[in-house]
Amino acid sequence: MNVKPRVKVWLEADGEGLIGKGGAELLKAILDEGSLKAASEKLGVSYKYAWNYLRRIEDRLKTKIVASARGGSERGRTVLTETGKRLLLKYTRFSRFLDNALENPEMWEACGLSIPDKNTVPGKVKVVKVEGPAAVIKIEVGKPIEVVAAISSDSAEELDLKPGDKVTVIIKATEVMINKEEPALT
């Protein structure tokens, strides 16, 4: 099973929802089509639904986000006002930023979810010593070699660590130091 995290973006004004993905699609369609009728057809929603949707945003913002020509040769044309364009741009930029963040391994590393250049060593828990907020775990990674890990008691509890448990030890390569003994002087 391929499990993937997703994010949903929406814009709010004073705690009230303005536009989400659907709203941004509607504004984009109006920008492209220059008509509310064509835009709603493109998205497969009714004209009335689209119109009400826009009205709700305008009520909340107390300003117009679309402008319609009332007559003449431009009759039926609907365009985004400057506010409408800014709203769409803000949504697009923000969701693009988050999409990029999801693709960025450094961001995953920051969450401790994926670490490039890591050492993963299988081992068996030998000792679990919990004292106050900290826990010291000793893990045998190859007889008689042990890795000592200092983690929070919460983590130890969450993992329900006990002697005999099979675990994987991870150490970021950037956290490993190299010690080279000076050759003895004769």
Next chain:
Amino acid sequence: MKISARNKFSGHVLRVEREGVLVKVLVAVERVDEVTALITCEAARELELKEGDDVEAVFKATEVIILKDGG
């Protein structure tokens, strides 16, 4: 010199690879396969690291992450 780090693995340098401003050092540790250390080029130069050198891979206990298998 004494060091507080709880984890010290003795081994020998298998390979030294340059990766931009960093150097990847692969240390063969008996019974633990190999351990990778990413250190700066400057550090590698100062230690005159080369294949076959006897070294220790050292890391603090607080830098260890534990994953429970099947959990």
